[in-house]
Amino acid sequence: MTIVDEIIQLFEERGNGLYFGEQVTETEHALQAAHLAREAGASNAMILGALLHDIGHLLHSQGEDIADHGVDAKHEDEGAEFLAGKFPPLVVDCVRLHVPAKRYLCAVEPQYLAGLSPVSQRSLELQGGPMTAHEVAEFEAEPHFREAVQARRWDDQAKVVGLQVPSVESYRSLLEASVTE
Ligand SMILES: [Fe+2]
Ligand SMILES: [Fe+2]
Numbered sequence: 001m002t003i004v005d006e007i008i009q010l011f012e013e014r015g016n017g018l019y020f021g022e023q024v025t026e027t028e029h030a031l032q033a034a035h036l037a038r039e040a041g042a043s044n045a046m047i048l049g050a051l052l053h054d055i056g057h058l059l060h061s062q063g064e065d066i067a068d069h070g071v072d073a074k075h076e077d078e079g080a081e082f083l084a085g086k087f088p089p090l091v092v093d094c095v096r097l098h099v100p101a102k103r104y105l106c107a108v109e110p111q112y113l114a115g116l117s118p119v120s121q122r123s124l125e126l127q128g129g130p131m132t133a134h135e136v137a138e139f140e141a142e143p144h145f146r147e148a149v150q151a152r153r154w155d156d157q158a159k160v161v162g163l164q165v166p167s168v169e170s171y172r173s174l175l176e177a178s179v180t181e
Helices: 003-014 027-037 044-052 053-060 075-083 089-096 097-108 118-126 133-140 146-159 167-178
Strands: none
Touching: 003 027, 003 167, 027 044, 027 053, 027 146, 044 089, 044 118, 044 146, 044 167, 053 075, 075 089, 089 097, 089 146, 097 118, 097 133, 097 146, 118 133
């Protein structure tokens, strides 16, 4: 099985649970994020970063109510490890940095926190809260921090109940063209 088959299977078989207390499924959330990226005219790597940002949630069997149990699953690191070496660094960084990007935006944009969904506000605490000034400086030293912040905004908007967007399968050729190994 190729990495692309594996990804598509993860979405199809494990992506149907609700996205951590939101009213869309994991797969709907991923597809909406990717669609927003595409509509914005983003690069292929950014579209895939948006599509795959939460793939870490599908790699383990922890329940969807994990935030209620006070556990931070570190899904961003699990997802990035899964993709590392198989997709371009920008794709991997959009995945790895999507939680830091939220903590970053909470620190640098006063109005950002208020715009997050209640679930996302609650998980922020588990994820370490807003970044400190030192963490902000470290984050801004990441080569892809701007892209990660942009991908985060699509992530935040990708929670629309009932929105019709293209399927996982429609990303197959883009995924296949982007595999680096
Ligand atoms: Fe996430
Ligand atoms: Fe997400």
